[in-house]
Amino acid sequence: MSLPLFPDEAPASADAAARAAQLRSSLQHHAHRYYVRDDPEIPDAEYDRLFTELRALEEAHPGLRTPDSPTQRVGAAPVSELAPVRHAVPMLSIYTETDTSPAGAEAFDARVRRELGLEASDPPVQYAAELKFDGLALNLRYEHGVLVQAATRGDGETGEDVTANVRTIGQIPLRLRGAEPSVLEVRGEVYMRRDAFEALNERQRQRGEKTFVNPRNTAAGALRQLDPAITAQRPLCFFAYGLGEVQGWAVPDTHANLLDALAALGLPVCADRTVVDGPEGLVAFHAAIAARRDALPFDIDGIVYKVNHRDLQQQLGFKTREPRWAVAHKYPAQEQATRLNAIDIQVGRTGKLTPVAKLEPVFVGGTTVSNATLHNAFELRRKGVRVGDQVIVRRAGDVIPEVVGRMPGARAHYVPNFAMPKACPVCGSPVERDPGSLEHRCTGGLVCGAQRKQALLHFAGRRAMDVEGLGDKLVDQLVDADLVRTLPDLYRLGFVHWAALERMGDKSAQKLLANLEASKQTTLARFLFSLGIRHVGETTAKDLAKHFGQLDALMAADEAALLQVPDVGPVVAHSVHSFFANPLNREAVEQLRAVGIAWPEHAGAAAASELPQAGKTFVLTGTLPTLSRDEAAALIEAAGGKVAGSVSKKTHYVVAGEAAGSKLDKARELGVTVLDEAGLRALLSQD
Numbered sequence: 273m274s275l276p277l278f279p280d281e282a283p284a285s286a287d288a289a290a291r292a293a294q295l296r297s298s299l300q301h302h303a304h305r306y307y308v309r310d311d312p313e314i315p316d317a318e319y320d321r322l323f324t325e326l327r328a329l330e331e332a333h334p335g336l337r338t339p340d341s342p343t344q345r346v347g348a349a350p351v352s353e354l355a356p357v358r359h360a361v362p363m364l365s366i367y368t369e370t371d372t373s374p375a376g377a378e379a380f381d382a383r384v385r386r387e388l389g390l391e392a393s394d395p396p397v398q399y400a401a402e403l404k405f406d407g408l409a410l411n412l413r414y415e416h417g418v419l420v421q422a423a424t425r426g427d428g429e430t431g432e433d434v435t436a437n438v439r440t441i442g443q444i445p446l447r448l449r450g451a452e453p454s455v456l457e458v459r460g461e462v463y464m465r466r467d468a469f470e471a472l473n474e475r476q477r478q479r480g481e482k483t484f485v486n487p488r489n490t491a492a493g494a495l496r497q498l499d500p501a502i503t504a505q506r507p508l509c510f511f512a513y514g515l516g517e518v519q520g521w522a523v524p525d526t527h528a529n530l531l532d533a534l535a536a537l538g539l540p541v542c543a544d545r546t547v548v549d550g551p552e553g554l555v556a557f558h559a560a561i562a563a564r565r566d567a568l569p570f571d572i573d574g575i576v577y578k579v580n581h582r583d584l585q586q587q588l589g590f591k592t593r594e595p596r597w598a599v600a601h602k603y604p605a606q607e608q609a610t611r612l613n614a615i616d617i618q619v620g621r622t623g624k625l626t627p628v629a630k631l632e633p634v635f636v637g638g639t640t641v642s643n644a645t646l647h648n649a650f651e652l653r654r655k656g657v658r659v660g661d662q663v664i665v666r667r668a669g670d671v672i673p674e675v676v677g678r679m680p681g682a683r684a685h686y687v688p689n690f691a692m693p694k695a696c697p698v699c700g701s702p703v704e705r706d707p708g709s710l711e712h713r714c715t716g717g718l719v720c721g722a723q724r725k726q727a728l729l730h731f732a733g734r735r736a737m738d739v740e741g742l743g744d745k746l747v748d749q750l751v752d753a754d755l756v757r758t759l760p761d762l763y764r765l766g767f768v769h770w771a772a773l774e775r776m777g778d779k780s781a782q783k784l785l786a787n788l789e790a791s792k793q794t795t796l797a798r799f800l801f802s803l804g805i806r807h808v809g810e811t812t813a814k815d816l817a818k819h820f821g822q823l824d825a826l827m828a829a830d831e832a833a834l835l836q837v838p839d840v841g842p843v844v845a846h847s848v849h850s851f852f853a854n855p856l857n858r859e860a861v862e863q864l865r866a867v868g869i870a871w872p873e874h875a876g877a878a879a880a881s882e883l884p885q886a887g888k889t890f891v892l893t894g895t896l897p898t899l900s901r902d903e904a905a906a907l908i909e910a911a912g913g914k915v916a917g918s919v920s921k922k923t924h925y926v927v928a929g930e931a932a933g934s935k936l937d938k939a940r941e942l943g944v945t946v947l948d949e950a951g952l953r954a955l956l957s958q959d
């Protein structure tokens with residue numbers, strides 16, 4: 273242990289020394305994960321708690337302070353393959369005000385006034401306030417107006433050369449507008465907008481690939497790539513907020529004027545900023561931005577207050593790690609750690625099953641969160657999250673809170689991996705997953721309470737049963753009041769029920785009843801479409817109706833029989849089959865028929881499979897003596913056969929007439945039976 277710096281200071285207890293050492297080593301580990309690997313293991317709020325504890329410990333016992341303490345240093349020395357850049361003017365951090373209440377601004381003002389030696393009677397100090405963007409610091413070096421180098425902050429003394437990557441960021445000018453100072457270093461923050469981040473993660477999710485934790489680390493990772501082509505694929509943005517080395521340029525007298533000047537040079541500067549006199553204005557700005565924080569298109573973690581006048585800034589000067597004239601006044605963190613108590617399944621309007629984390633309530637992003645999405649079973653597994661774990665919850669903007677990972681540390685006991693249920697927790701129908709899809713869904717479309725509103729709206733739609741006047745508002749009321757549980761219930765409601773609904777007069781109730789009555793006369797295709805069977809759109813419904821002709825025949829079909837329908841592939845066949853295999857769905861269909869829904873039925877093309885030439889393929893070539901090509905084709909089709917355009921191994925017969933060409937040669941080559949017109953007639957007259 274080092275000797276106390278101040279002889280009259282009480283020596284720190286062994287406990288305090290051990291704790292300080294522990295905090296230092298833990299903070300060093302996490303700083304490396306965060307600054308060097310862009311892959312933190314713990315939320316910032318957790319890091320800040322450890323940091324604040326160490327800072328307080330060192331303030332109480334200055335003897336515990338070591339030069340390599342994280343409280344004395346900025347960031348971390350880069351160890352990447354990017355070339356090192358020595359900063360002409362060090363890139364510092366900002367002191368974070370521990371008091372997150374509005375009083376934080378007053379504490380800063382009091383400190384500034386004290387350090388400037390101001391009396392209570394002196395006028396208020398002027399401050400510039402701006403957003404604290406949650407990205408990473410960047411130094412842009414312009415020489416004679418041209419961007420010559422871009423560097424990260426690194427440990428403040430030495431950063432990394434990211435010039436090639438920065439050139440791909442459209443917002444950063446390669447040449448300044450209207451000025452060519454010999455050296456102008458502009459400092460600012462590189463960040464990723466929230467919508468771009470969400471879109472990137474959604475793409476990763478669709479592909480079943482690892483998702484990114486937050487925009488800040490994604491931006492940092494993207495900027496520090498060795499291959500600028502990768503950076504170019506990540507939409508990065510930039511806001512300027514300060515200066516590094518300057519030669520040959522008159523630095524404006526206030527911070528606010530500096531920002532205006534940077535904007536005039538063509539650099540992006542955030543419009544949300546203000547200049548105020550005294551701490552009250554800072555408090556008001558902090559509150560006004562807090563109210564808009566969720567609506568901003570990018571993450572911020574607080575507000576930065578800066579003494580506005582440059583001469584006062586110079587008078588205040590710097591500490592080891594930060595200027596004395598600026599402070600960060602933070603907002604509640606957007607990521608927090610908490611315990612995962614259970615995993616529930618939520619069934620959405622479209623039948624999608626989403627695992628939802630039931631959390632020990634935690635204050636994050638400004639509200640108390642006790643539920644957060646885990647997206648899907650695959651993502652859950654990849655994140656390695658299990659019940660009982662300490663997990664990291666993120667809530668930023670209007671995006672629903674999500675679990676982004678688990679905290680480091682081993683589990684005390686074995687906990688099994690979460691498994692998706694086999695039956696829907698709402699209706700008990702089987703749960704399925706389409707091949708190639710990452711989503712589990714409930715197959716009980718018609719009978720699933722969670723999907724009821726969606727199913728009703730679809731059923732009543734213009735292209736389905738076409739029940740005029742049955743829209744969103746009515747469906748909400750019907751389902752919320754539990755008047756309609758299944759589709760047939762819709763036809764069982766009487767005048768009194770309809771007339772009692774909100775915004776329904778007697779007249780409209782009568783009209784709706786008449787519309788329901790009229791909807792009963794329909795076609796099989798419309799009826800099939802209205803059932804909302806997954807993957808059965810209007811066209812497929814028509815194909816199915818045409819092929820089977822009768823609903824009973826369709827309901828009895830197995831997947832092989834369904835595959836016979838033109839344009840029906842395995843996914844549709846499977847979906848139709850499992851829909852009708854569900855007894856609850858069959859029951860609903862029976863009841864719909866029982867309330868009087870009807871359509872004309874016919875024998876259906878499927879009946880053709882009983883015909884003698886079913887499954888046989890014919891190719892016609894040349895001119896037949898008496899039959900035209902169409903007549904011959906009609907005869908073949910009437911017998912259940914199919915006419916194809918070209919000869920292949922799958923062709924059963926080639927019917928050849930006068931002047932038959934290459935098709936006949938091909939038939940001989942493949943050994944396909946060749947018939948003349950007489951042979952065809954003889955074949956078709958058999959049965």
Ligand SMILES: NC(=O)c1ccc[n+]([C@@H]2O[C@H](COP(=O)([O-])OP(=O)(O)OC[C@H]3O[C@@H](n4cnc5c(N)ncnc54)[C@H](O)[C@@H]3O)[C@@H](O)[C@H]2O)c1
Pocket residue numbers: 302303305306307312313314315316317319320346347364365366368402403404405406407408409410425460461513514576600
């Ligand atoms: N999760 C982890 O494991 C972990 C590890 C290390 C650090 N961290 C986080 O990183 C931060 C550490 O502090 P720090 O010193 O690196 O940065 P900081 O965020 O506390 O403050 C300094 C930085 O603020 C930025 N900034 C944004 N807007 C600004 C503006 N308008 N004016 C001036 N500067 C502005 C600059 O990049 C500057 O470098 C904390 O939030 C901490 O939680 C997290």
Ligand SMILES: [Zn+2]
Pocket residue numbers: 619696697698699700701714715716719720721722
């Ligand atoms: Zn269900």
